[in-house]
Amino acid sequence: MGELAALFAPGRVAVVGATDREGSVGRAIMENLLADYDGEVVPVNPKRETVFDRPCVASVADADADLAVVVVPPSVAVDVVREAGEAGVEAVVVITAGFGETGSDGAAREDELTSVAAEHDLNLVGPNSLGVLSTRRGMNATFGPENARPGNLSFMSQSGAFITAVLDWANDQGIGFKDVVSLGNKAVLDEADFVREWGADPETDVIIGYLEGIEDGRAFIDTAREVTQDTPVVLVKSGRTEAGAQAASSHTGTLAGSEQAYEAGLDQAGVLRADSVQGLFDAARVLESQPMPDSGDVAVITNAGGPGVMSTDAVGDSRLAMASFTEETLDTFSETLPAEGNIYNPVDIVGDADNERFRQALDVALADDNVGCALVLSCPTAVLDYEGLARDTVELQREHDKPVAACFMGGERVDAAAEVLGDAGIPNYFDPARAIEGLDALVRFKEISTREYDAPTEFDVDREAAEAVLARAVERDDPRLGVEAMDLLDAYGIPTPQGGIATDPTDALELAEEIDGDVVMKIVSPDILHKSDIGGVKVGVPNEEVYDAYEDLVTRARNYQPDAEILGVQVQEIVDLNAGVETIVGMNRDPQFGPLVMFGLGGIFVEVLEDTTFRVAPVSGEEAREMTGEIDAAPLLRGARGRDPVDVAAVAETIERLSQLVTDFPAILELDINPLVATPDGAQAIDVRLTVDTDAMERDSQETTLVDTEPDQ
Template sequence: MTIRNLQHLFQPRSIAVIGASARPHSVGATVYANVLEGGFNGTIFAVNPKYDTLAGRPVHRDIDSLPQAPDLAVICTPAATVPGLVARLGARGTRAVIVLSAGLDAPGPDGTSLRQAALDAARPHLLRILGPNCLGLLVPGIGLNASFAPSGALPGRLAFVSQSGALVTTVLDWAHARGIGFSTFVSLGDGSDVDAGDVLDYLAGDPGTDAILLYVEGVRQARKFMSAARSAARAKPTLIVKAGRHAEAAHAAFSHTGALAGADLVVDAALRRAGMLRVLTTEELFDAVAVLARPRPLHGPRLAIVTNGGGAGVMATDALVAGGGTLAPLSAATIAALSAVLPATWSHGNPVDIIGDAPPERYRDALAVLQAAPEVDAILLLHAPTAIVPSAAIASHVLPLLRSAARPVLTAWLGGDSVAPARRLCLEAGLPVFDTPEAAVQGFLQLVQYRRNQELLMQVPAPLAGAAADRAAARAIVAGLLARGCLKVGEADGKALLAAYGIPAARTAVAATMEEALAAAAAIGYPVAVKLLSPDITHKSDVGGVVLDVEDAAALRAALADIGRRVARARPDARIDGYTVQQMVHRPGAVELIVGSTTDPVFGPVVLFGQGGVAVEVMADQAVALPPLNRVLAADLVSRTRVAKLLAGYRDRPAADLDALCDALVRIGQMAADLPELAELDVNPLLADSRGVIALDARLRLAPVAAGTDPLDRLAILPYPDALESTVAWDGASLVIRPIRPEDGPAHQAFFAALSAEDIHFRLFAQVRELSPAQLARFTQIDYAREMAFIASRVDAAGRAETVGVARVVGDPDNVTGEFAVTIRSDIKGRGLGRLLMTHLIDYCRARGLAELVGTVLPDNVRMLALGQALGFQATRQDDVVLLRLRL
């Protein structure tokens, strides 16, 4: 389940407290008091056979004696009673329950855990359970405090969702002291039914929520969580604190990749891919709340600092540079404008030190100049108290200007009681307020990182170079290896797999004997590299099993003899299967990299990139990403490593061919997604320079997949579904109908440009001349787990693929209803393409299990209305639109 019946949880019209009590400090007494005192204007029931009245209100003996089924029930009774209460509430018609009780892992009378018994009791009624073992729920906007939190929450537009009840109470206290309000406060507890993904889906569509903050300790259903997170992050700022950064288990991995791709790196990659912002500490969490609760759009990373003390400005600058931020370079025009309103002794640069004796007018004038400066993206106001002007007077003077600021303005009032009134004034005005320069800079850097994550969702990648992957050949290689029982695969077969995906690799041959090695070297051509081939030795160089630059046959004989002696001393127990003979690649100045894939137990396949070579684990310079990748995502993966600076070129070293490197990473991601048996892949080193990339070594580990297993189940993000591609004859030509891809961005922009103003109005209900980057990304970078867009593509006279039509559907999180739209290029309408695409879409939706398709059409869109009627849609007039509905 996802958001089914969650409206009864978050917007109930009536509530029952099961186990309401008068016993001081009990959960039942606290919850009932909170419900009564919260100001909830719906119907409130109390249920407990021990009382006739509580707080002057009647108490019902049991659920059956309630005059009506409550929308929401809060269970405060012992764990053993929960399954029966859930069953009874479901039968009465209640559709949402909050279970505060702990201890539901204990077995019930039939041996099933109480938790599972409660879920089984809820399922026939589609009743949703929040908890168990949770603190409860607060929805301040409707006065709902269905929790045993020690205090309520102020109404606002920030949602907070937590797997930790203790953190809920901490944030409540902190936010109340700072005047920060919330739309929703949710304690998930054990999340047996309603989990973080469900709540994200609900809050993404909640008009009362502007930003979402999550605290999670673990993710169980990666695909569901990622789909919900991507949907929420596209709609509104979404922050997450993921606890347990150092909880990953140390284990012996077959490859460097498996050892380096720690669990927390994978979590970080997943959250980045979802467009969320991760914060790491409680302090950062509070800073993030302060910024997100009062959002202003951030258009770039350049920060201007205004201060009345040079020391504070230096501290802020140090924190900004250390955090990878950018100090706004003030233009000559901005410096001249500041010089006109500041004394001659001002700093004449950024930070803008306006001198300690600054009166309120000087603050206002400096801030006004910086707000008008195009090179400034955000402003930080630092103030240290002085005896000359009260801090509150300064705050009062600048607030009218700052309230109307179009860019983020952060404030840090340094000190204690003397600056408290200024802090309060800024909080009341909706400005982020911090206690130290470092905390303020951290808040700004969080905004910058969030913006970068969002930009990744809006980039349109270029298509890959080279031939498409030969998936059939790759699957044949894997099948052959499995048939031979070969699970730990050496470089020769590993390079064959790379070749199937178009990744350049050095020519390699396997030789069982010295004579075969000599023959292989002659075929490849000297000089060669020769390496030991042993299933028992992971890192060949550690035992002297590698010899480079072998110039001729005599040198090869000597090298093999030396390898044999060294291995006999170091590992006399090791099995020796022979040798690999490899083309000796001379790429002076090339950077040694590691690329590969491994499998995370929660998020499935991940792609790793970093600095390679024999010291790869010592350098520990790596980043990971979830497949599938495109060039934009691959470039971001590279940018998150230190070795990226070497790849950019330096002194007389030209930059590496980053397009070739990104293409290789994309293809590694394809391999990881395509081959469910691929448990680990290690390409180390992959050489990269201005000529491109080439793999010198490749090893992999396979793991058989159980029969009947869906190979896509292990993927957190569904890859492009190429099985849905088809070629049809239309209008005397060949037409490809296929799912849309991010790389279709330019063709989709051209398609939109070819639409008439009337067709754009029919599609968007507005007049738009061209798609913005965000709109283009939203149309082309879709989540195939939630939506589908089929495009009709043909080759134009210049040999380029052009989009001539698109039909799309966005399913609800419950996979019940899909909202559709279809658009045909204006100059080819009336030739049956709309019917062709819609038939394709309807067949897909039926196969996916959707119950119905709905679409909103303007009454004067007669072509679409006629097409809907021909396809069996029912038309209903609603206000100024027509609703088309088709039961599937």
């Protein structure tokens, strides 16, 4: 075991609040521990001499325990944890509720609990936890009604009730576990800690979990990326709806809800995300027991045409592909299968197939070098012995060492066969689609385990210039910045058209005269977001009309919104939008994952088409290039319908540079570059708007000033 050995394999467990009173949590935990645990259980209760005939001690300090399970009222729980820390206890599970989940008083109590744990370097689970169990030593330190079967899955859950239901179901299904943790409020130990612990544990084959949220998204990504090079992590994450999304004013903020952050973050972490509890265990069972495939090319051997077609449809919805057999395999099938059968994939060996025909067909398919994995799909007939077919399937899977899933359809007659398959680590599914999803999980994990993660590029940028631009929001006491912040992009090497902000007609004319040709003029106001809607944009203005155009734009803005703050008029060189593709690059700061970078089809259609993709920053060069190929409009970038391909490398570099910008400045809450016009010759940011946390900027400025003025030591 690793750092959490005292939690999962303690030699001595103290139950603080132990009792034998009927219906109490303290009694349930004592009973569960005394049932199978091979270590010593010490009841702690100053009001009792014995509990279940075991001598009580008055304090956890007297228990000499490795692990303390705390089941006392919240008003005294913090003191008990402090005593445990002072006594040298290494791990604590706080079952007690009444902390952060109950309001401000509970939150304050939880903060104190966290501080005490930090002071004494305690590995603390909870509070508000069902408990922990581990089959390593038969330890069930929960108040659930079921213990776990031994196995090699380690399972964490934010819902204690979910654990009790899963254990009841898993025992019926013959599924076993190594460790199970009810995370509770995650005051100290969270999901990243357990992923790290189990990833280093040779006895844990697959890590699974049910999560409602992730405390520190960036830390979780970094931890899981390393772990998933060797150990699969499969999670169900609840809360997919937009109700959890932040209210936001930018395009990116509107489109980037919490679900997008989790989807991007979990993918970058290498986590397999299941859509359901059934999917969670379907994936876990095949990952736990089957070898990695050489390819995702699957052979389907079946005695039923209809289910065979169903499996083919399921393959089309997955990363798998129907294997193309070699000529040698096709010749063998032609010689051995009935004429009315189908020698191509899916291989239909016909409804009258006996065990020998099934065995022979599966053997031929698995021997084909073009086959990476196989599905044995059967419906019951009078001439087919399911249990015998199961034994043949197990034997051939071991002989060829390729992953196999089984779909023996039926009721009671499947039970004995399913037991034979299960004992050999071959999962059996009633639904062909579930079997394909199981094999798909193997292929997805192989891709994850062979990923190479590049470090983000560190570009040479002008941070001081960028900070000066952001400081304008503090000076104006307005968190919104628009095109007046184009210098921010220049500071980070993001190309922008030639131009600037004029504060009077004369300035506008001087700027226009520095630009070759006619210009674009736009009103600059943080209060007017959609400038074109009010006639706040003029395109193709010659020099002789610039003066009057300036005054006309300001007048229109005043008439539209008399109280709008007018910062001036932007004068900019004309960029031919028809010569390229309008894209958008943006960022929204997620509470858990931090800066969430977006790329997609831009211009006026961004929120209509919602053709976007996301990554958690910092974004590497490889990830940025992947983003440019993930949107539906990607063919436009590659040169669809006779158009010249755009400079995708320039677009990807812009994504990287924006990623660095928003990572460097946590005070940037939202940012849109829209449009970023991608052409064959590069990419240019035409417009920008962002929201700044002015309080954070002011604090950072004060801290910097303080550091700069401190005398040398």
